[in-house]
Amino acid sequence: xxxxxxxxxxxxxxxxxxxxxxxxxxxxxxxxxxxxxxxxxxxxxxxxxxxxxxxxxxxxxxxxxxxxxxxxxxxxxxxxxxxxxxxxxxxxxxxxxxxxxxxxxxxxxxxxxxxxxxxxxxxxxxxxxxxxxxxxxxxxxxxxxxxx
Amino acid sequence: xxxxxxxxxxxxxxxxxxxxxxxxxxxxxxxxxxxxxxxxxxxxxxxxxxxxxxxxxxxxxxxxxxxxxxxxxxxxxxxxxxxxxxxxxxxxxxxxxxxxxxxxxxxxxxxxxxxxxxxxxxxxxxxxxxxxxxxxxxxxxxxxxxxxxxxxxxxxxxxxxxxxxxxxxxxxxxxxxxxxxxxxxxxxxxxxxxxxxxxxxxxxxxxxxxxxxxxxxxxxxxxxxxxxxxxxxxxxxxxxxxxxxxxxxxxxxxxxxxxxxxxxxxxxxxxxxxxxxxxxxxxxxxxxxxxxxxxxxx
Numbered sequence: 001x002x003x004x005x006x007x008x009x010x011x012x013x014x015x016x017x018x019x020x021x022x023x024x025x026x027x028x029x030x031x032x033x034x035x036x037x038x039x040x041x042x043x044x045x046x047x048x049x050x051x052x053x054x055x056x057x058x059x060x061x062x063x064x065x066x067x068x069x070x071x072x073x074x075x076x077x078x079x080x081x082x083x084x085x086x087x088x089x090x091x092x093x094x095x096x097x098x099x100x101x102x103x104x105x106x107x108x109x110x111x112x113x114x115x116x117x118x119x120x121x122x123x124x125x126x127x128x129x130x131x132x133x134x135x136x137x138x139x140x141x142x143x144x145x146x147x148x
Numbered sequence: 149x150x151x152x153x154x155x156x157x158x159x160x161x162x163x164x165x166x167x168x169x170x171x172x173x174x175x176x177x178x179x180x181x182x183x184x185x186x187x188x189x190x191x192x193x194x195x196x197x198x199x200x201x202x203x204x205x206x207x208x209x210x211x212x213x214x215x216x217x218x219x220x221x222x223x224x225x226x227x228x229x230x231x232x233x234x235x236x237x238x239x240x241x242x243x244x245x246x247x248x249x250x251x252x253x254x255x256x257x258x259x260x261x262x263x264x265x266x267x268x269x270x271x272x273x274x275x276x277x278x279x280x281x282x283x284x285x286x287x288x289x290x291x292x293x294x295x296x297x298x299x300x301x302x303x304x305x306x307x308x309x310x311x312x313x314x315x316x317x318x319x320x321x322x323x324x325x326x327x328x329x330x331x332x333x334x335x336x337x338x339x340x341x342x343x344x345x346x347x348x349x350x351x352x353x354x355x356x357x358x359x360x361x362x363x364x365x366x367x368x369x370x371x372x373x374x375x376x377x378x379x380x381x382x383x384x385x386x387x388x389x390x391x392x393x394x395x396x397x398x399x400x401x402x403x404x405x406x407x408x409x410x411x412x413x414x415x416x417x418x419x420x421x422x423x424x425x426x427x428x429x430x431x432x433x434x435x436x437x438x439x440x441x442x443x444x445x446x
Contacts, residue, residue, distance in 0.1 A: 088400045088408040090326060091277035091352070095398035095408050101246045101260065101270070109273050 156191055169195055174219045176243075177227060180266040186247065189259040193243040196263075200235060200242045203227040234265055238336050246270055265337060272341070275329045276348035279308060279322060281402060284353050284440070286321045288403035293444045301353045305346030312342075356402055360442045366392045402440040 051059070086095050089102035096102040158165050172192040176182050177199075184192070199217060202210040206228060214227060235242050246260040262270055283304060287296045307320075311327050312334055314320055322330070334341060370392045398412035410417055438444055 084409065086398065086408045086412055088398070088404075088411075090323070091274055091281055093281070093400035093402065093404065094396060095412060097249070099247060101248050101274075103249050105274060105277065106248060106260070106270070109270065113268050 156187055158188070158191075170217060170219055173199060173217070174223060176261060176263065177218070177223045177231075178220065181260065181262040181268055181270070183248070183258060183260050185251075186245070186257040186259040189245050189261040193245060193261060197240065197242050199227065200231050201240075203232045204235060206232060231263070235336075238264070244271060269333070271329065272333050272345065273348070275326065275333050276345045277352045278326045279304060279330065279345065280349035280352035281356060282322050282326055283307060283349065284356055284402050288438055288440060293403075293438055293440045296440070297357055297445070300357075302350065304349040304353070305343065308342055308346050308349070357440070360401070360440070360445070363393055364442050400439075404439045 047053070083097070085098040087098045088094070089096045089105055091105050092102060094102060094104050158168070160168065168188075169192055172182070172184060172188060173196045176192060176196050199214055202214045211224070211228065215221070215224060218224060218227070231242075242264055244262050244264050246262070248258045248260055250256060251258050260270060262268070280301070283301045284296070287299075287301055291299070307322070308330065311320060311322050311330055314327060316324050316328065320327070330345070333345075397414065398408045400406070400408065400411060404411070410420065
């Protein structure tokens with residue numbers, strides 16, 4: 001298509017040249033035309049833009065606005081699917097996904113273990129430090145009087 | 149195509165991937181229970197079990213091999229003493245993966261990877277709780293809710309000891325799945341674990357019995373606070389009575405026999421036929437079962 005357009009423009013220019021050649025002022029006009037055709041141009045003559053080189057199928061465009069009903073018909077199958085793998089936790093009875101651990105049970109178990117670990121840590125620290133009623137005190141930071 | 153290729157790449161270079169897995173295995177041995185993505189857990193489990201096998205071998209060579217793999221030297225003695233003794237009679241399968249809920253940020257499937265028979269064994273906890281709940285359900289079949297609160301459930305230890313020797317089709321107080329889990333958990337453990345399970349089950353029954361009453365009390369306390377606030381503000385549009393612990397749809401109270409899907413659908417479910425004698429392991433089920441709620445307690 002583009003080559004055809006190019007060919008057409010070239011042939012158009014040649015016919016123009018021929019028609020002008022028949023006129024009496026053809027001689028020096030001819031020279032002018034030669035000069036005009038000589039300089040090199042990046043854009044090919046006769047083309048509005050380089051987009052015309054692309055075949056028209058690439059420049060596809062919707063013909064009209066898709067109606068609300070047609071749009072809705074297309075998205076009929078795009079809805080979210082229900083989850084059917086919901087079971088009751090055998091421990092707490094809350095709903096949970098099948099083959100998964102119950103989230104409430106997991107949270108309660110983990111929090112209880114953390115509480116126990118924390119309690120154990122504070123208890124051992126107390127025990128190591130001698131307990132709440134220990135008479136052991138940290139050594140004073142102030143120096144005693146030096147023997148002179 | 150990826151036919152027959154057993155290894156995951158994790159979108160990392162080989163050096164990064166290997167170091168990540170070594171880190172995960174080291175963390176697993178240190179904490180005995182870690183939470184990570186499901187794919188990472190599966191690969192870590194595979195490697196961790198191989199390292200535990202090295203620990204069981206107890207050689208000079210196996211020691212050097214494990215030393216080269218693990219990233220913390222303080223874990224090596226634990227591997228060669230604690231784990232070797234714990235898994236002495238167990239032929240493989242030293243790890244367990246529990247699927248947790250997907251992560252909120254990126255919907256990644258998360259898993260809990262733990263060493264079997266560790267002090268915080270998750271499966272043991274859940275089995276003990278399940279045993280407790282099922283014994284309570286069994287009691288509620290024959291006794292009123294008030295009667296169950298007064299008498300309690302105290303025979304958990306004896307039931308657990310009895311269930312260890314039953315098969316899959318035998319009728320008894322526990323569901324076949326719970327029985328199977330109990331047997332699996334007890335397979336390489338001593339009798340002390342049995343006592344532990346029994347005591348945990350009994351304690352959990354107490355929690356279940358107290359739960360609806362505690363919820364009502366919490367709600368009343370919250371309501372009274374809100375009413376005080378409303379009086380202080382003297383705002384006519386103030387909305388009180390928000391549920392403190394909103395009950396999730398499909399939550400089954402103790403004694404409930406309907407399935408979760410049926411409960412979740414609620415009034416929109418298809419009307420069910422009258423319950424038939426479908427399950428062979430629960431003979432003589434009474435048609436109307438009392439569930440344990442605040443209303444049934446009154």
